[in-house]
Amino acid sequence: MQQHRARKRFGQNFLHDAGVIHRILRAIHAKAGERLVEIGPGQGALTEGLLDSGAQLDVVELDLDLIPILQGKFAGNERFHLHQGDALKFDFAQLAPRPRELRIVGNLPYNISTPLIFHLLEHATRIRDMHFMLQKEVVERLAAEPGNGDWGRLSIMVQYHCRVEHLFNVGPGAFNPAPKVDSAIVRLVPHDTLPYPARDHRQLERVVREAFNQRRKTLRNTLKGLLDAPAIEAAEVDGSLRPEQLDLAAFVRLSNQLSQDTA
Template identity: 85%
Template structure:
């Protein structure tokens, strides 16, 4: 449809439209949607993945911010009874309105690089609804998501996403697969929320706080970066060597530190019983 090609990608929306048929097919194979499933596509753009997702027989909700793309998407898919279009900002979208069963929603998206991290955290706050997520992201972001302790990519994003999900870096995608081509390489990642958290924290907000403080000055030792939160004795009580740098700790160690902080705060908040 000629209308499809009249829409220019908008820089302010971070738009880079996927057009490579081989890459599209490979992504659809990785998602492997089935009839009867409930999918949510974020930022469908001109519908490169949408057609294949609907072809699986799945129910598909899509969220698109750019109003100028709405008539293009409606012209292509509005007659399909399993298709529902929501115009709006995915960062503010209430996923509960989709009426999805717990752990049933399969989320897909070629995410704009400028909102990918906050959007992933917004989705993780709704993890109880989500079965899995498949995203096209900047390759550097995927490497951070899938990182292991000890390397430079290991940080806040790795730890907080791996707290909630299993992360799989599936494959890389070059700039030529998009129009216009971005200046960076991209990659496809699969995030699967844990049914049972492998390292549950007493308070995941405290875990976020500890991780944020630790990596604010990642070249310093934990004893220095966490001194505003935890005394050296509490760090040792968590079984952590305070002379290490934050990138040397695994997720379980950060959870122990967060639990020590929870205990420390409860002790300091307890009024004198005399």
């Protein structure tokens, strides 16, 4: 069997703990006939179990050296389809002609996890759910609530699109090489109906980005380039609060006020 040394530039940490692998597969609970996509399958630790479910499995792998290893293990299975390429540039919509068809899985390299999640959210209408292994502190930010120091741009923009569930934590010993940080499994489920729909989600992104650029300042100060004090008040938001004190609904009201003011 070919050996592959994990590459630092790809942020590779290969999962090898059988108990953790089984627990992740149980959480995903894939079924025959489903459309699964695995991002960064590595040496196939999860791939075999996903295929055993009877699901159709597309895998997206960037590292050319891993391609022959994956082909050698799984190419004989007609439900296995390998795409060599960068997940950050991959068009996931091509795999899902129907809404809510894709189930995304991945042990994501820490250095691309946030941009990749934002890339996937662009295809949210095609996705049924996502299960990711991420750095534990990233999962804590994804699942954070207002008033918590972890509450910020990532929490708000992901929770705008998805329900977030922090499922369980995974220690460094489950990987080879062992990372210097703890990891966690998160489930993201895109909303069928957005709980707080923005008139223009790009304006929501602008408001959230500006608000958290200087998170220790009040909204009146951080948003002054976008919304003046009367506009913040018109959105039923207290301008003397700091951004981490506002919930998602308040940020959507601010963005809708901005959309109205710039219409």
